Amino acid sequence: MTCVGWDGERLTVAPDLAGRIMxxxxxCLHGRAVPGxxxxxxxxxxxxxxxxxDEPEVQQVRRxxxxxxxxxxxxxxxxxxxxxxxxxxxxGAITVxxxxxxxxxxxxxxxxxxxxxxxxxxxxxxxxxxxxVERYGSVPWPGGSFTR
Amino acid sequence: MAxxxxxxxxxxxxxxxxxxxxLHPGTRFPNLELPDHTGRERRLSELAAGDPVALVxxxxxxxxxxxxxxxxxxxxQDEFEVAYARIVVLSVDPPEVQSAFRxxxxxxFTFLSDAERRWIExxxxxxxxxxxxxxxxxxxxxxxxxxxxxxAYNGYWYLGRATLEELRRDMREIxxxxxxxxxxxx
Numbered sequence: 501m502t503c504v505g506w507d508g509e510r511l512t513v514a515p516d517l518a519g520r521i522m523x524x525x526x527x528c529l530h531g532r533a534v535p536g537x538x539x540x541x542x543x544x545x546x547x548x549x550x551x552x553x554d555e556p557e558v559q560q561v562r563r564x565x566x567x568x569x570x571x572x573x574x575x576x577x578x579x580x581x582x583x584x585x586x587x588x589x590x591x592g593a594i595t596v597x598x599x600x601x602x603x604x605x606x607x608x609x610x611x612x613x614x615x616x617x618x619x620x621x622x623x624x625x626x627x628x629x630x631x632x633v634e635r636y637g638s639v640p641w642p643g644g645s646f647t648r
Numbered sequence: 649m650a651x652x653x654x655x656x657x658x659x660x661x662x663x664x665x666x667x668x669x670x671l672h673p674g675t676r677f678p679n680l681e682l683p684d685h686t687g688r689e690r691r692l693s694e695l696a697a698g699d700p701v702a703l704v705x706x707x708x709x710x711x712x713x714x715x716x717x718x719x720x721x722x723x724x725q726d727e728f729e730v731a732y733a734r735i736v737v738l739s740v741d742p743p744e745v746q747s748a749f750r751x752x753x754x755x756x757f758t759f760l761s762d763a764e765r766r767w768i769e770x771x772x773x774x775x776x777x778x779x780x781x782x783x784x785x786x787x788x789x790x791x792x793x794x795x796x797x798x799x800a801y802n803g804y805w806y807l808g809r810a811t812l813e814e815l816r817r818d819m820r821e822i823x824x825x826x827x828x829x830x831x832x833x834x
Contacts, residue, residue: 563729563756566756566757567751567754567755567756568751570686571685571686571747571750571751574686574687574688575686575687575688626688626690626694627686627688628697629690629694629695629696629697629734629736629757629758630725630729630734630735630756630757630758631725631726631728631729631734631735631755631756631757632699632728632729632730632731632732632733632734633729633730634729634730634732636732645697645698645699646698646699646732646826646827647697647698647793
């Protein structure tokens with residue numbers, strides 16, 4: 501399981517995980533990190549701030565991500581991922597870009613308010629092709645595959 | 649052209665065709681590498697990402713038949729989004745035009761741009777009767793995750809295109825072969 505830590509101000513990764521621990525699409529942290537990026541963390545530090553992945557609003561933000569958020573970010577996008585707290589619930593999402601100028605438009609901020617932070621730890625991941633919004637097993641969207 | 653048969657059934661061509669002889673059931677569709685509607689280079693295999701794919705070649709945004717068919721695909725995306733199946737559209741429109749067309753449609757699937765016509769000739773899918781736009785012949789291919797062609801559809805005439813029912817059927821047939829187990833575990 502690949503996780504990030506979030507205390508409301510600081511974003512951390514193993515081995516220095518701190519704050520609220522949330523699972524992320526593993527591709528975001530396994531590879532060559534992109535320096536000088538910005539992460540928009542749409543999650544709160546408190547453990548009670550969570551929603552079921554199957555809630556209509558959580559499905560809709562994934563549709564919005566596919567419909568226009570990823571297109572809006574264009575080449576600036578480094579990676580994005582929902583943040584999972586267990587097999588059925590999410591704590592929000594994170595979008596990593598080279599330009600924080602669009603963060604105010606982030607559809608994931610409709611779930612939980614967003615905070616922008618500088619980061620050097622995330623890897624470039626090709627955006628999802630669409631239109632699939634369902635998760636592959638319990639891997640945070642858009643990660644995972646049923647390929648063996 | 650109407651083509652029957654799947655990977656297990658064996659390829660069957662029903663008539664002569666304007667399509668490349670290599671783009672028939674049982675053969676592997678080329679792993680295209682082209683910019684998507686955002687301008688980002690993508691590989692077709694990366695877009696498939698382990699799922700079956702409905703790949704549609706399209707004349708372009710200006711064609712009323714394409715506008716009609718793309719709206720049909722947008723109806724289907726509401727099912728594919730939960731069915732682990734992909735839709736990819738290939739045209740000669742530049743990425744910025746595709747992006748605007750896609751947004752107007754409300755599409756959530758990927759468009760690939762062959763504005764430089766890198767693939768249209770090798771695929772033998774150039775619509776030679778349109779010397780103004782030099783677009784893709786409208787065609788459709790249902791693909792296994794490894795890009796093996798399950799069925800091919802010639803959409804030169806609108807009614808030759810795959811209907812939504814045919815695309816559902818093809819995705820079911822492919823999924824039945826690649827989703828293991830297909831039957832629920834006892």
